[in-house]
Structures are given as structure tokens and as C-alpha cells.
Amino acid sequence: xxxxxxxxxxxxxxxxxxxxxxxxxxxxxxxxxxxxxxxxxxxxxxxxxxxxxxxxxxxxxxxxxxxxxxxxxxxxxxxxxxxxxxxxxxxxxxxxxxxxxxxxxxxxxxxxxxxxxxxxxxxxxxxxxxxxxxxxxxxxxxxxxxxxxxxxxxxxxxxxxxxxxxxxxxxxxxxxxxxxxxxxxxxxxxxxxxxxxxxxxxxxxxxxxxxxxxxxxxxxxxxxxxxxxxxxxxxxxxxxxxxxx
Amino acid sequence: xxxxxxxxxxxxxxxxxxxxxxxxxxxxxxxxxxxxxxxxxxxxxxxxxxxxxxxxxxxxxxxxxxxxxxxxxxxxxxxxxxxxxxxxxxxxxxxxxxxxxxxxxxxxxxxxxxxxxxxxxxxxxxxxxxxxxxxxxxxxxxxxxxxxxxxxxxxxxxxxxxxxxxxxxxxxxxxxxxxxxxxxxxxxxxxxxxxxxxxxxxxxxxxxxxxxxxxxxxxxxxxxxxxxxxxxxxxxxxxxxxxxxxxxxxxxxxxxxxxxxxxxxxxxxxxxxxxxxxxxxxxxxxxxxxxxxxxxxxxxxxxxxxxxxxxxxxxxxxxxxxxxxxxxxxxxxxxxxxxxxxxxxxxxxxxxxxxxxxxxxxxxxxxxxxxxxxxxxxxxxx
Numbered sequence: 001x002x003x004x005x006x007x008x009x010x011x012x013x014x015x016x017x018x019x020x021x022x023x024x025x026x027x028x029x030x031x032x033x034x035x036x037x038x039x040x041x042x043x044x045x046x047x048x049x050x051x052x053x054x055x056x057x058x059x060x061x062x063x064x065x066x067x068x069x070x071x072x073x074x075x076x077x078x079x080x081x082x083x084x085x086x087x088x089x090x091x092x093x094x095x096x097x098x099x100x101x102x103x104x105x106x107x108x109x110x111x112x113x114x115x116x117x118x119x120x121x122x123x124x125x126x127x128x129x130x131x132x133x134x135x136x137x138x139x140x141x142x143x144x145x146x147x148x149x150x151x152x153x154x155x156x157x158x159x160x161x162x163x164x165x166x167x168x169x170x171x172x173x174x175x176x177x178x179x180x181x182x183x184x185x186x187x188x189x190x191x192x193x194x195x196x197x198x199x200x201x202x203x204x205x206x207x208x209x210x211x212x213x214x215x216x217x218x219x220x221x222x223x224x225x226x227x228x229x230x231x232x233x234x235x236x237x238x239x240x241x242x243x244x245x
Numbered sequence: 246x247x248x249x250x251x252x253x254x255x256x257x258x259x260x261x262x263x264x265x266x267x268x269x270x271x272x273x274x275x276x277x278x279x280x281x282x283x284x285x286x287x288x289x290x291x292x293x294x295x296x297x298x299x300x301x302x303x304x305x306x307x308x309x310x311x312x313x314x315x316x317x318x319x320x321x322x323x324x325x326x327x328x329x330x331x332x333x334x335x336x337x338x339x340x341x342x343x344x345x346x347x348x349x350x351x352x353x354x355x356x357x358x359x360x361x362x363x364x365x366x367x368x369x370x371x372x373x374x375x376x377x378x379x380x381x382x383x384x385x386x387x388x389x390x391x392x393x394x395x396x397x398x399x400x401x402x403x404x405x406x407x408x409x410x411x412x413x414x415x416x417x418x419x420x421x422x423x424x425x426x427x428x429x430x431x432x433x434x435x436x437x438x439x440x441x442x443x444x445x446x447x448x449x450x451x452x453x454x455x456x457x458x459x460x461x462x463x464x465x466x467x468x469x470x471x472x473x474x475x476x477x478x479x480x481x482x483x484x485x486x487x488x489x490x491x492x493x494x495x496x497x498x499x500x501x502x503x504x505x506x507x508x509x510x511x512x513x514x515x516x517x518x519x520x521x522x523x524x525x526x527x528x529x530x531x532x533x534x535x536x537x538x539x540x541x542x543x544x545x546x547x548x549x550x551x552x553x554x555x556x557x558x559x560x561x562x563x564x565x566x567x568x569x570x571x572x573x574x575x576x577x578x579x580x581x582x583x584x585x586x587x588x589x590x591x592x593x594x595x596x597x598x599x600x601x602x603x604x605x606x607x608x609x610x611x612x613x614x615x616x617x618x619x620x621x622x623x624x625x626x627x
Contacts, residue, residue, distance in 0.1 A: 077470065079470045080470045086464060086465055091462065092460075104465070107469035107471055
């Protein structure tokens with residue numbers, strides 16, 4: 001496949017998803033441009049993770065469709081060009097840092113490229129713990145390994161589900177610096193968070209609640225339209241107004 | 246020491262168990278399933294011995310009194326037939342008896358030659374030659390007792406032996422497979438060699454796959470280009486290696502440590518072990534989807550493993566099971582593996598001879614691979 005297909009990195013069109021009686025996504029649509037960082041903001045249970053899983057092709061929507069890099073999901077070939085950092089740590093605890101990163105690198109088609117693995121581990125500042133077992137690492141370190149696994153194969157689109165939870169402030173700054181560099185290389189990032197202060201680092205934000213996109217725009221636009229001083233207040237403003245037309 | 250804390254903890258444990266309906270149901274139901282199978286089997290009538298008599302005895306003149314002839318072979322056959330339901334006796338010619346023994350339909354052949362009566366009267370004792378099929382040593386013991394009883398009856402009817410003296414009966418036993426030195430362990434060992442590989446691979450895979458799901462690594466894996474069937478095959482490959490290593494250790498211990506008799510080809514044993522391991526991987530993947538934690542997985546062991554052991558023909562012969570249970574027994578992979586391994590190890594059968602069992606095992610394996618791949622897929626789309 002040609003990863004440069006399509007104008008948008010991600011296109012979600014009128015996606016509905018039910019889990020039993022729970023209507024998790026209610027006709028949600030959004031577009032994400034290449035080389036940008038899109039922030040999905042909303043309280044727990046708003047449908048952020050479900051949306052990410054639909055975009056990744058991990059769950060099939062009841063109706064509507066999703067395109068990533070111009071290809072309709074789910075598409076296993078596209079998955080070689082996407083990276084996914086799950087909300088949970090999701091690593092093999094008995095294996096070392098190197099073994100974990102290597103495992104996901106090889107899965108994405110990067111056959112035993114030691115340098116790529118070492119770079120990914122260096123990026124998350126864990127070169128010294130390369131041969132430590134994951135179970136021996138602190139929670140924050142484990143999240144860093146998880147990020148390295150999501151980035152090691154240099155994906156075009158990266159989903160980061162709450163990437164900075166449990167990461168100390170200094171490293172959080174490093175993470176965001178790196179995310180910026182990735183954007184400059186044309187990599188598209190989707191970051192979900194319920195922490196509003198991270199949101200202003202994103203190029204565009206989508207406020208999600210009850211499976212609906214409440215409002216969309218840059219942080220400045222959203223503040224201006226709502227006439228509030230903080231994104232938190234803005235979110236409450238849009239939530240009262242109901243879904244955008 | 247605080248009673249309050251202890252009771253509080255105990256209450257929490259009970260609350261957790263009550264909240265976990267599946268474990269609760271398994272704790273209560275699985276023993277019932279296993280025990281009902283065991284109950285049916287234990288109450289079963291003991292094995293009916295399939296015996297053929299090749300009756301060539303032409304009889305002989307009685308030495309005492311004035312003439313008259315007697316056919317001791319016929320009398321012995323009649324005594325044997327009168328011994329009860331445990332003995333299924335057919336009088337056959339030598340060729341037919343040999344053919345049925347070869348097919349596995351017979352447990353033993355007693356050959357009574359033309360001069361049987363003559364020699365018995367001359368030597369004042371009975372010399373009986375018997376050929377055992379030999380793969381089940383328990384049958385030799387049963388028949389030995391029955392035959393001695395019948396011989397004593399026969400002699401008593403002739404007043405050739407006084408009630409005080411020991412019956413002059415000599416049984417000359419030969420074994421087609423195995424031999425007198427084969428014991429119950431030789432009979433059971435092939436089944437257990439298969440069982441252990443199956444059980445351990447099943448436990449390991451189900452726990453490993455459960456962890457994969459619980460930790461979220463399965464979801465992460467599914468966000469990579471790997472396909473469901475590739476995940477299954479990867480698991481099978483990884484565990485097959487361990488299973489074969491385990492089989493090697495078990496076989497070495499069985500043959501050299503336990504001194505179990507063994508005549509067949511090692512390669513065929515490994516083929517069967519490999520198939521068992523592959524099936525166990527897929528069953529593990531399948532059952533792990535019905536469990537949310539390790540406790541629940543462990544509950545599946547009696548259901549999947551113990552029930553299969555009971556039904557595999559290792560402890561109780563399938564032919565003796567009630568009619569409705571026999572098809573169930575033949576559905577179990579371990580049954581086919583047990584029969585194949587027993588034929589190889591005791592009779593020295595080659596791959597072609599145990600081919601039907603191996604083909605069934607391959608068929609079940611393929612079916613399980615498809616089912617396991619579907620279960621992973623369903624999780625993705627859930």
C-alpha cells in the first residue's frame with residue numbers, strides 16, 4: 001500500500017457503536033490532517049477509547065466508516081504504519097525492555113533492526129534499563145516502554161491513549177517536544193486525555209461527551225467561541241449547549 | 246492478632262467469590278460432571294474376556310473299567326462356557342482364531358491339540374497352552390484364574406484327582422504382544438505419556454493467553470499487521486517446542502526410570518505427542534476466552550483434562566462403557582492418542598497401522614485451530 005494516499009490522515013464518518021445497551025458512539029464524524037496533533041478531550045466514559053479502537057480497526061462500527069491514510073479500516077496493511085499506545089501498560093512483564101520493543105518492532109515489519117530499537121528506547125530515556133525485566137520497572141518507566149513500543153516502527157499515524165498519565169513533569173515536556181518533531185516529519189498524532197492542561201499543546205481539539213463530538217477547533221478558537229478563560233469552562237459551556245450542528 | 250481483621254478479610258474473600266458467578270458455577274458444577282462420569286465407569290461390569298478355543302482333541306479311551314472314550318478337550322470347553330458372563334467363548338478353527346486375534350477382537354486363544362485327551366490320561370495332568378493378545382495384562386490374570394478353575398472341574402469329573410492333592414494343571418502361556426513381565430503400568434504408561442503433555446500445554450496456554458488478554462497485549466498485538474490465524478500458529482509453534490522437550494523427558498523417565506516396556510517407533514510417539522500439544526494449545530486459547538482470571542482458568546482443568554482421562558480408555562475399556570457414553574469417549578482427542586500410543590509402544594505398530602487414529606487427531610487439530618481463530622476474531626469485534 002501507499003502510505004501517502006489521501007489528504008487526511010484519519011477520516012471518521014457518522015460512526016455508531018453499541019455495546020449491549022450502551023450507545024458508545026452516536027454518529028460521530030471527524031477529520032484529522034496529516035502532520036498535526038489532535039487532542040480528544042472528554043470525561044471518562046465519553047467514548048474516547050472506543051473511538052480510538054474504531055480508528056485503529058480493532059472494533060467494527062455498527063454503521064459509518066473510518067479511513068486511515070486513505071484506506072478503509074480495518075486494514076491489516078495499514079496497521080504496519082500505525083502505532084498504538086494503549087491506556088493500560090500492555091507489555092510482557094517477564095520480558096526485558098529490549099525484548100518488548102523488539103517484539104512490536106518485528107510485528108510491524110521491522111525485522112531485527114537493533115538500531116531502531118535502541119533509538120526508540122533512548123527516546124524514552126531508558127537506555128540504561130534496556131535489559132531489565134518490565135516487571136522490575138516503576139509504573140512511569142513501564143509507560144515509557146509502552147510509548148517506545150508504539151513508536152519504534154516509525155508509524156505515520158500514532159494513537160496515544162492517555163500517554164502522560166504517571167509520567168513525571170520533566171519527562172512529559174520531553175514527550176511533547178518529541179511529538180512536535182514527529183509532526184514536523186509528517187506524522188499524525190491522536191492524543192486522548194482528560195487532563196485539560198495538556199490540550200493546548202494540540203493543534204486541534206475535539207470535545208467528546210456521551211459518544212458525540214460537542215465542539216472542535218484549536219484551543220484558542222474554542223476559548224473564544226465559548227467566551228471562557230479555561231478549556232475546562234469551555235467544555236462545560238459546550239456541554240450545556242449540546243452537540244454542534 | 247485481630248479477629249475483626251481476620252473476619253473482615255474472610256468476608257471479603259466470600260464476597261469476591263460470590264461476585265464471581267462463573268467461578269462459583271464452575272466450583273459447583275465441574276465436580277458433578279467429573280463425578281458422574283467416574284460414577285458410570287466405576288459401576289461398570291468388569292471386562293468380558295473374549296476367548297477362542299481351537300478344539301482339535303479327538304478324545305481317548307479310558308484306561309480304567311472296560312472301555313468307553315472321553316474327550317477332555319470338549320469337557321474343558323464346556324466347563325469354561327459354564328463359568329459365567331465374564332467370559333465370551335467361541336470355538337473356532339486355528340486360522341479363524343488367529344485372524345481375530347490379529348484384528349484385536351480376541352484376548353486369548355486356547356489350543357487343544359488332537360492328542361490332548363490321550364496325553365492327559367497318560368500323564369495324569371492337564372497341559373494347556375494359551376496365547377494371549379497381551380496388550381492388557383489384567384486379562385491374563387483373569388483368564389489364568391478362570392482356566393485353572395475349569396481345568397480342576399474337568400479333572401474332578403473324571404475322578405483323576407483326589408480332593409486333597411493340588412490340581413496337576415500346567416498352563417503354558419505365550420504372549421503375542423507384550424508378555425508375562427508386562428504389568429498394569431505398561432498398559433497405562435502410554436496413556437499418561439500423552440496425558441501429561443496435553444495437560445501441561447493446556448494449562449500453560451490458557452493462562453498465557455488469558456494474561457495476554459487481561460494485560461491488554463492481545464489488543465495491542467491486534468493493532469499490528471498480525472492476523473488471528475498467525476497468532477494461533479505462533480502460539481502452537483512456541484508451545485510445540487516445549488511439548489516435545491517435555492515428551493522427551495517423560496519418555497526417557499518412563500522407559501529408563503520406570504522400566505516400562507516399549508517396542509515401537511519413537512518417531513510415531515513424537516508425532517502423536519506433537520498433535521496432542523497442538524490441540525491443547527487451541528483448547529487453551531478457546532477456554533481462556535471463557536475466563537476472566539487465573540482462578541477461572543484453573544477450574545477448566547478438571548473439565549477438560551480429568552474427564553478426558555476417564556473417557557480415554559486408559560482406566561476403563563471404552564467397549565465396556567454404556568452405549569451413550571462410547572461416542573463421547575471417541576470424540577476425545579486423548580482417546581485416539583491413547584490408542585495410538587498403546588499400539589505403538591506395546592505392539593510396535595508403525596505409522597500406517599495407527600494411521601486412522603493419527604488422521605482423526607489431525608482432523609480434530611484443524612477443527613480446533615479454526616475455532617480458536619474465530620474466538621480471537623470475535624473478541625476483536627466485540
